Amino acid sequence: MKRKLTLCAGRHFTPGVDGSVFDHAVNPLDVERLENEARFVLRGVTELDLYVTGLTVACVAVINACHERNIQLTLYHFDRDRGCYYPQAVK
Numbered sequence: 001m002k003r004k005l006t007l008c009a010g011r012h013f014t015p016g017v018d019g020s021v022f023d024h025a026v027n028p029l030d031v032e033r034l035e036n037e038a039r040f041v042l043r044g045v046t047e048l049d050l051y052v053t054g055l056t057v058a059c060v061a062v063i064n065a066c067h068e069r070n071i072q073l074t075l076y077h078f079d080r081d082r083g084c085y086y087p088q089a090v091k
Contacts, residue, residue, distance in 0.1 A: 002047040007058055012078065014051040014085070021050070026058055034061035039068070047072040051085060063090060 006012070009020035021041050026034060038061045042048065048066060052059055052075050059075075066073040076085040 001044055002049070003042075003045050004049040004051070005041075006051040007053045007062065008055055012051075012053045014053070017051060021062055022058055026055065028055060028057040031057060031061065034058055035064055038062045038065035042066065042069060042071060045069075045071050049074050049076060049087075051076045052078075066090070 004017045006014045006017050006020045007022065008026065009023040021038055022034070028034075034057065042062075042065050048062075048071050050059075050062060050073060063073065065071070073090040075088045075090060077088060078084075079086050
């Protein structure tokens with residue numbers, strides 16, 4: 001199943017997404033919990049478009065979960081000059 005998610009809820013406007021990996025305030029010091037939550041949210045996912053909204057530690061937790069589960073991951077970053085997102089495939 002393909003999903004389109006933001007990394008963290010409420011940080012930036014992202015149209016057309018299914019939700020967020022982290023829908024609450026996260027503790028960036030609790031890496032193990034972040035990775036466990038990412039694994040839980042991504043169960044059954046085979047392909048993920050992730051709209052990166054900050055918090056590098058949370059982003060790496062999702063990257064690690066995708067790597068472990070062989071989930072095809074594309075990160076979307078915001079281009080402030082053009083006002084849109086652009087993709088970056090994770091290989």
